[in-house]
Amino acid sequence: MNIFVVEDEHWALKEMEALLKEYEPEHKIYAFENGEDAFEHVKKVKPDLIITDITMPRMNGLELIEKITEIDRSIKTIILTVHDTFNYAKTGIQLGVMDYLLKPVKKQALFEVTDKAIADIEKDQKLKREKEKWTINQLLFSSMEEASESAEINQKEYVFLYLLIGNWQTNTEKDHFLSELNLKNIMHKLGLPLDHFWVVHIDSRRKVMLLPKNDHLNIEHEFLPKLYEYLCAEGQVHMCYLNKEPQIELKDAFESAHKALTREKLFGKSTFINAKKESTPDKDLRSIWDIVRFLELSIEKGESARIKSYIEQLIQQLRKIVPTQKQLQDFIVDMNYAILFKLRQKKTMALEIDPINQNIDHLNHMVTFSELEKWLHTYFYQLAETFSPKDVAPKHLIPKVKRWVEQDYAKNITFLEFSDAHHVSLSYLSREFKAQTGMTFVEYLTEVRIKKAIELFEAGKERTVEVGELVGYHDPKHFRTVFKKVTNYTPKEYKQKRVKWKE
Structure with missing residues (x-):
C-alpha cells in the first residue's frame, strides 16, 4: 500500500522516512515537507495511510486530513503532535484519525502504531473487495432496478474479460490455471500497472475479469494479447473481451460476451475474441462431405477398418479447417441425419441406436479432436453393427x-x-x-x-x-x-x- 509521511522539520522527516523503509518493498513510502505538496500528490497517487504532523505552515495536519477525507474517506490517518490535549484528540476523532504519536517519535512506538494501522487497513480493504466482488457477481445476472444501490460499480468503465478453460462442461481440477491466485500472479509477472482489478468466479471453468480503464495503458492492444499468450501456454483457453462503457450495465456486458463466445469459440484450439466485432463466416466444409459419403457406404457394409480410416480422415480435415464449435456441432448433426437417411432408404430394419443429435451435448465435454475421434468411432461402429449384414x-x-x-x-x-x-x-x-x-x-x-x-x-x-x-x-x-x-x-x-x- 502507499504510505504518505508529512513533516515540516527536515531531519525529523528524514529520520521517519529511514525508519519506514523497513516496510518496503511491500509498501511504498512517500515523504513530504508540507501539507500542500502532500495534497497535490494525492491527485497522482492515492495514499492508503497518511502519517502527518499537525503543526505546519500554510496547511497544517488537521487541514490536510480534512481535505483528504473530502476526496476519499477510506484513506486512514495518524497524527504526530507535541500536544497531548483533549481538543486535538477531539478534532482528530471527528476527522476519523486512527491514532496519534507524540513527538519526538520513538522507533518502537512508530512501528507498533504503523503495524496496527496497516493490519486494520488490510482488513478493511479485504472486506470491501469481498463486498464489491459479491456485488459484481450479482450485477452480472441482475439489472440496475434490481440492485440500484450498486449503481456506482455498474456505471464504471472497464475492460470486460470473459474467460473459459477447455470447454463448457469440461472436467477441471479445483486449482487450475484460471484460479484467482494464478491470474493475480500472471498480472504481476506481466507488470500490469493497475491499482486493482476484479476476478469473479462463475463456475469451475469460467471467470470474469474487470480491468479498470487506464489512460496510460492500451489494455486492449498491449496487455490482453500478452495475457492470452501466457494463458495459452498453460492450456486451452478461450478469451472474449469488450469495452464496457459507463452506460452499459454489467449484466448486458456479460450477455454480450457470452453470446460472442458461444458464437465464435473454436473447437480444439484456444480462441481470442473481440465481442464487438462482426461474426466470423463459417468455414467451407465441402471437402469433408466427400469423406462422409464413403463413410456411409462403409457403415452399410460393416467394414470396420474402413470406418476407422474415414473417421481419421474426417478428423484430419477438421484439424486443418478448425471450425467454430457451433459450426462443428451443426455439421455433426447434419452428417448423422444424412447417413441415417441413406441407410434407412436401403434397409427396412428399425433404428436401435440413439440418434447422435440427442447426445450432441457430449461435445461440450471435449477439448481435443482426439476425444471427438474416439466418440465418433464408438457411435459409428455401433451404427454399423445395427445396420450392417450379419455375415x-x-x-x-x-x-x-x-x-x-x-x-x-x-x-x-x-x-x-x-x-x-x-x-x-x-x-x-x-x-x-x-x-x-x-x-x-x-x-x-x-x-x-x-x-x-x-x-x-x-x-x-x-x-x-x-x-x-x-x-x-x-x-x-x-x-x-x-x-x-x-x-x-x-x-x-x-x-x-x-x-x-x-x-
Missing part, C-alpha cells in the same frame, strides 16, 4: 475383436468364444488377426492387460494381487511372471522404480 467377412471383424478385448480384458475371454459367436473359423480369424495386428490374440490380450496394470500402479494402486485380479489374472504368481516378461520388471521392482522416477 461380415473375418477381415472386417478384427477392429471389433480389439474393441472387445479392450472392454472385457478383465474377464476370462478366449478367441474361440468370439469366433463361435460370429460363426467364423478360428484358424482363419487367427491368421487375419495376426496379419492386421502383427501379434496373436493371446499376445494382444496380454499387452492390453499389462498396460492396464501399469495404469493402475500409476494411479496409486499398491497391492499386486488386487491389480492382477482387476486386469484378469487371478493367479498372483502367473501375473508376476507375465508382468516381468512384458516389462522386464516384477510388479514390486516396477513400483520401486516408479517412486525413484517421480523423485
Whole structure:
C-alpha cells in the first residue's frame, strides 16, 4: 500500500522516512515537507495511510486530513503532535484519525502504531473487495432496478474479460490455471500497472475479469494479447473481451460476451475474441462431405477398418479447417441425419441406436479432436453393427475383436468364444488377426492387460494381487511372471522404480 509521511522539520522527516523503509518493498513510502505538496500528490497517487504532523505552515495536519477525507474517506490517518490535549484528540476523532504519536517519535512506538494501522487497513480493504466482488457477481445476472444501490460499480468503465478453460462442461481440477491466485500472479509477472482489478468466479471453468480503464495503458492492444499468450501456454483457453462503457450495465456486458463466445469459440484450439466485432463466416466444409459419403457406404457394409480410416480422415480435415464449435456441432448433426437417411432408404430394419443429435451435448465435454475421434468411432461402429449384414467377412471383424478385448480384458475371454459367436473359423480369424495386428490374440490380450496394470500402479494402486485380479489374472504368481516378461520388471521392482522416477 502507499504510505504518505508529512513533516515540516527536515531531519525529523528524514529520520521517519529511514525508519519506514523497513516496510518496503511491500509498501511504498512517500515523504513530504508540507501539507500542500502532500495534497497535490494525492491527485497522482492515492495514499492508503497518511502519517502527518499537525503543526505546519500554510496547511497544517488537521487541514490536510480534512481535505483528504473530502476526496476519499477510506484513506486512514495518524497524527504526530507535541500536544497531548483533549481538543486535538477531539478534532482528530471527528476527522476519523486512527491514532496519534507524540513527538519526538520513538522507533518502537512508530512501528507498533504503523503495524496496527496497516493490519486494520488490510482488513478493511479485504472486506470491501469481498463486498464489491459479491456485488459484481450479482450485477452480472441482475439489472440496475434490481440492485440500484450498486449503481456506482455498474456505471464504471472497464475492460470486460470473459474467460473459459477447455470447454463448457469440461472436467477441471479445483486449482487450475484460471484460479484467482494464478491470474493475480500472471498480472504481476506481466507488470500490469493497475491499482486493482476484479476476478469473479462463475463456475469451475469460467471467470470474469474487470480491468479498470487506464489512460496510460492500451489494455486492449498491449496487455490482453500478452495475457492470452501466457494463458495459452498453460492450456486451452478461450478469451472474449469488450469495452464496457459507463452506460452499459454489467449484466448486458456479460450477455454480450457470452453470446460472442458461444458464437465464435473454436473447437480444439484456444480462441481470442473481440465481442464487438462482426461474426466470423463459417468455414467451407465441402471437402469433408466427400469423406462422409464413403463413410456411409462403409457403415452399410460393416467394414470396420474402413470406418476407422474415414473417421481419421474426417478428423484430419477438421484439424486443418478448425471450425467454430457451433459450426462443428451443426455439421455433426447434419452428417448423422444424412447417413441415417441413406441407410434407412436401403434397409427396412428399425433404428436401435440413439440418434447422435440427442447426445450432441457430449461435445461440450471435449477439448481435443482426439476425444471427438474416439466418440465418433464408438457411435459409428455401433451404427454399423445395427445396420450392417450379419455375415461380415473375418477381415472386417478384427477392429471389433480389439474393441472387445479392450472392454472385457478383465474377464476370462478366449478367441474361440468370439469366433463361435460370429460363426467364423478360428484358424482363419487367427491368421487375419495376426496379419492386421502383427501379434496373436493371446499376445494382444496380454499387452492390453499389462498396460492396464501399469495404469493402475500409476494411479496409486499398491497391492499386486488386487491389480492382477482387476486386469484378469487371478493367479498372483502367473501375473508376476507375465508382468516381468512384458516389462522386464516384477510388479514390486516396477513400483520401486516408479517412486525413484517421480523423485
